[in-house]
Amino acid sequence: MIDRSYKELLKLGRFPHTWCPGCGIGAVLKNVAMAMKELGWNNQNTSVVSGIGCSGRMAGYMNLDAVHTPHGRALTAAEAIKTVRPDLNVVVLSGDGDLGAIGGNHLLHTSRRNPDITVFCNDNEIYGLTGGQAGPTTPKGTKTVTSPRGEHYQPLRLNRILTTQAPYFYARTTVYHLNHFKTCIREALLWKGFSFVDIISDCIELNGRRLGFKTAHQMFKWFEERFHIAEGVRDHLKDDELGIAKKEVEAEVKVEVEVEQIPEVQIEGLKLFALEELKQFDGTEGRPIYIGYKGKVYDISASPLFQGEKRMRCHIAGKDLTRDIEIAPHGEELLFKFPVVGRLKE
């Protein structure tokens, strides 16, 4: 028994959709709609944003507020919507070429700012819409239109990029591992913060046939050989693992600073200094260094920092330095180490 109420979220009047037979984007669309329906997300509280590419059509087939953005700018538009309307659930439906290649910069910085949006990346490891060129996530050695002898370069490892800095949520799944796929979608939608689901999908017409697969199901079996499900929640995923890598922000450890008791000094009976008298004690000609602070006179001759030229950085010896504490990088506790030798005349 399957709950078929998710069909309310799809524009069935526009079906059959535009993608090739066997394309994984249809499965992504359907399962995202199912998860949204289960969570009670509807056209009142949800908006979807999509980029450019085959997967950019996904937002158009959903019965929700949808934005079709310029190439690579799906995340920026989504973050803007979330900033203006924090009550909306914002979902980005896009592909690996849009998010990883031209929108790579936005992916880095949106994940850094950690807005509460969910990104579903339909990762078919190819530029599907333009005819099957090698994309950012094409595995090394794959034959494509632009790399007939096999792709030269290492693919962009989204799992490494997006799991460097906590908090993060990164899940990798395929359209074949359907239960795992649904779990990942659901957890990503529920995650507070930036969540990214990397859905390994099939592009049978433009990638699969060149690799020697005849039907979408043969590609699914290939996914099953290449990937295995990692049990439990990990901090990081290896390149051949499917699973969820998530980490909440570490709670900052508060170090309690013990406030030292200010030593009570008997200042009654000590010598009374006028400001003119104090000026003489500037360290020259063998005299000690005195400074005034809040009515007291301190002997700071022992300070290694007060040396030469009658001054230490910006403090001048033989003066009332009560006002200097406001601009000093240190507190007054530095001064309490030194002996009090007298009182300052008002």
Place this chain on the structure above:
Amino acid sequence: MKPRLNVIWNENYCKRCILCVEVCPESVLSLERDEIVEKPGCIRCYQCERYCPDVAIEVMDG
């Protein structure tokens, strides 16, 4: 219109990717003359409906 046994097939939505045919564990579905045809023996595992990317197949409930 042929009588359907357990699987309702939407001819307009279907793109004949034959994913349903290949995921069926009992091999009761097949593509014959550009139509998905069902043989008797469906165990109602819903795999074809779950995997269909085009929302073109429904398995009749009980």
